[in-house]
Amino acid sequence: xxxxxxxxxxxxxxxxxxxxxxxxxxxxxxxxxxxxxxxxxxxxxxxxxxxxxxxxxxxxxxxxxxxxxxxxxxxxxxxxxxxxxxxxxxxxxxxxxxxxxxxxxxxxxxxxxxxxxxxxxxxxxxxxxxxxxxxxxxxxxxxxxxxxxxxxxxxxxxxxxxxxxxxxxxxxxxxxxxxxxxxxxxxxxxxxxxxxxxxxxxxxxxxxxxxxxxxxxxxxxxxxxxxxxxxxxxxxxxxxxxxxxxxxxxxxxxxxxxxxxxxxxxxxxxxxxxxxxxxxxxxxxxxxxxxxxxxxxxxxxxxxxxxxxxxxxxxxxxxxxxxxxxxxxxxxxxxxxxxxxxxxxxxxxxxxxxxxxxxx
Amino acid sequence: xxxxxxxxxxxxxxxxxxxxxxxxxxxxxxxxxxxxxxxxxxxxxxxxxxxxxxxxxxxxxxxxxxxxxxxxxxxxxxxxxxxxxxxxxxxxxxxxxxxxxxxxxxxxxxxxxxxxxxxxxxxxxxxxxxxxxxxxxxxxxxxxxxxxxxxxxxxxxxxxxxxxxxxxxxxxxxxxxxxxxxxxxxxxxxxxxxxxxxxxxxxxxxxxxxxxxxxxxxxxxxxxxxxxxxxxxxxxxxxxx
Numbered sequence: 001x002x003x004x005x006x007x008x009x010x011x012x013x014x015x016x017x018x019x020x021x022x023x024x025x026x027x028x029x030x031x032x033x034x035x036x037x038x039x040x041x042x043x044x045x046x047x048x049x050x051x052x053x054x055x056x057x058x059x060x061x062x063x064x065x066x067x068x069x070x071x072x073x074x075x076x077x078x079x080x081x082x083x084x085x086x087x088x089x090x091x092x093x094x095x096x097x098x099x100x101x102x103x104x105x106x107x108x109x110x111x112x113x114x115x116x117x118x119x120x121x122x123x124x125x126x127x128x129x130x131x132x133x134x135x136x137x138x139x140x141x142x143x144x145x146x147x148x149x150x151x152x153x154x155x156x157x158x159x160x161x162x163x164x165x166x167x168x169x170x171x172x173x174x175x176x177x178x179x180x181x182x183x184x185x186x187x188x189x190x191x192x193x194x195x196x197x198x199x200x201x202x203x204x205x206x207x208x209x210x211x212x213x214x215x216x217x218x219x220x221x222x223x224x225x226x227x228x229x230x231x232x233x234x235x236x237x238x239x240x241x242x243x244x245x246x247x248x249x250x251x252x253x254x255x256x257x258x259x260x261x262x263x264x265x266x267x268x269x270x271x272x273x274x275x276x277x278x279x280x281x282x283x284x285x286x287x288x289x290x291x292x293x294x295x296x297x298x299x300x301x302x303x304x305x306x307x308x309x310x311x312x313x314x315x316x317x318x319x320x321x322x323x324x325x326x327x328x329x330x331x332x333x334x335x336x337x338x339x340x341x342x343x344x345x346x347x348x349x350x351x352x353x354x355x356x357x358x359x360x
Numbered sequence: 361x362x363x364x365x366x367x368x369x370x371x372x373x374x375x376x377x378x379x380x381x382x383x384x385x386x387x388x389x390x391x392x393x394x395x396x397x398x399x400x401x402x403x404x405x406x407x408x409x410x411x412x413x414x415x416x417x418x419x420x421x422x423x424x425x426x427x428x429x430x431x432x433x434x435x436x437x438x439x440x441x442x443x444x445x446x447x448x449x450x451x452x453x454x455x456x457x458x459x460x461x462x463x464x465x466x467x468x469x470x471x472x473x474x475x476x477x478x479x480x481x482x483x484x485x486x487x488x489x490x491x492x493x494x495x496x497x498x499x500x501x502x503x504x505x506x507x508x509x510x511x512x513x514x515x516x517x518x519x520x521x522x523x524x525x526x527x528x529x530x531x532x533x534x535x536x537x538x539x540x541x542x543x544x545x546x547x548x549x550x551x552x553x554x555x556x557x558x559x560x561x562x563x564x565x566x567x568x569x570x571x572x573x574x575x576x577x578x579x580x581x582x583x584x585x586x587x588x589x590x591x592x593x594x595x596x597x598x599x600x601x
Contacts, residue, residue: 044489072492072493073492073500077493078493087490098494098504099494099496102495102496
């Protein structure tokens with residue numbers, strides 16, 4: 001249980017963040033300059049807030065009224081930065097054990113061997129950070145933060161500096177960390193699909209305030225959140241299990257809630273749980289099942305909500321889970337779409353992006 | 361030719377050894393305070409910071425005889441502090457080689473501080489934040505992150521201080537005089553030879569010796585810095601908090 005109520009003024013910027021978190025992983029989502037990094041800085045004890053209170057699992061780390069302000073090095077709040085911040089003069093191994101060595105035996109929740117295995121970084125222990133690729137550096141930074149056994153791990157856009165291919169390599173590790181360590185995490189990002197890959201629980205921050213907090217499909221019922229999410233690129237993430245490979249026709253089948261999804265061929269073992277990202281703009285809607293069309297995926301579902309954002313319309317469809325399709329107001333009008341109606345979500349195989357295996 | 365160049369008289373040899381001794385102890389003496397003041401100036405904001413900064417840098421812009429004279433007034437046997445040092449501890453600084461160390465330390469201090477301050481301010485403070493978040497207290501952050509990453513700058517500072525001390529003249533001669541075997545360092549010996557008939561040849565030998573020493577010190581510092589920089593390579597990133 002994480003209890004945040006912090007405020008701070010810096011020139012024209014004001015942070016006023018109230019947030020109570022019970023879920024293991026929360027995505028903190030907001031545009032640039034919304035106060036995400038500032039909030040993380042105050043949680044970590046690196047920026048002093050003007051007032052408020054912050055407690056983790058009942059331990060008060062900051063309370064302006066009672067004059068409590070635990071220094072950063074006593075908070076045990078882990079940080080993973082966008083720019084990894086590995087110590088350049090230390091080997092990977094020394095980087096990893098930097099925080100671990102400062103803990104008493106009974107405080108250690110993870111050991112080096114576990115983390116090395118979990119993050120697959122055993123072969124680079126003797127190297128120095130400048131010899132690693134960007135993705136490897138982030139894995140080491142993640143391991144270093146975890147080994148310090150934090151009570152809360154803050155991830156500040158850890159993938160923002162990486163290209164898509166590397167992101168897809170790291171996401172599964174984050175997923176593993178979530179499942180294996182039970183360390184609560186706040187994951188900051190402005191990429192919806194990254195966050196959805198890890199968790200459905202999101203807190204939306206804008207202009208220094210938390211607009212909404214809860215399940216993604218619940219929070220986007222708030223129009224301010226919806227328009228914000230929309231402006232940053234609405235994305236759907238579907239979890240599925242690989243059921244078949246066909247190398248002759250170059251496709252892979254994955255099962256989701258009884259639906260079969262046809263994806264471009266990619267090399268993962270049969271049965272593997274995967275996450276697939278589908279931008280809302282890449283989902284078309286049809287009232288009937290289409291024939292004579294190259295689009296390979298037609299998923300039946302029921303419209304649960306239709307909302308207009310600017311000049312576009314976002315249609316929520318329940319296909320076993322909620323997905324959001326972005327269409328024009330004209331299309332909604334022409335097809336006479338309304339909540340409760342049965343529609344087919346048309347998704348090109350090529351429009352789906354593989355986000356990495358979601359579990360073992 | 362070269363052999364005769366290196367064939368030193370006992371007096372010349374004494375001047376050389378004294379210079380090295382004074383420069384060595386000067387460097388040792390300012391090492392810790394130099395790094396401490398540089399860290400304060402680079403990383404902390406406090407009342408009186410610009411005053412401290414000016415005080416440290418004064419010897420750079422004053423004629424060296426001025427600090428020398430001030431030292432004589434403060435630390436001379438009749439001086440405010442010198443008298444007390446003599447009575448309480450039996451320490452005499454004026455006209456001794458230890459006084460020469462003090463004089464050159466005062467003159468070399470700003471060079472040391474400048475080099476180290478620059479090096480510390482270039483250490484990514486984001487790395488220090490990362491170390492804190494991993495549980496390191498400020499002292500540990502300094503010794504395990506800031507200090508090692510500033511090592512090239514510290515080496516530069518030490519070498520500059522050493523070289524400055526080898527060349528110290530004005531403050532030294534004013535504070536501790538020109539006593540053969542006690543305070544007559546290389547520059548003072550060169551000056552002395554130029555003041556006596558037939559002294560040009562020995563003066564020239566000591567000039568060449570000074571050149572070689574300074575050159576050697578600079579070369580050595582270059583090499584050490586390059587090696588240190590290579591060890592620390594790969595540092596990038598930017599500061600946010």
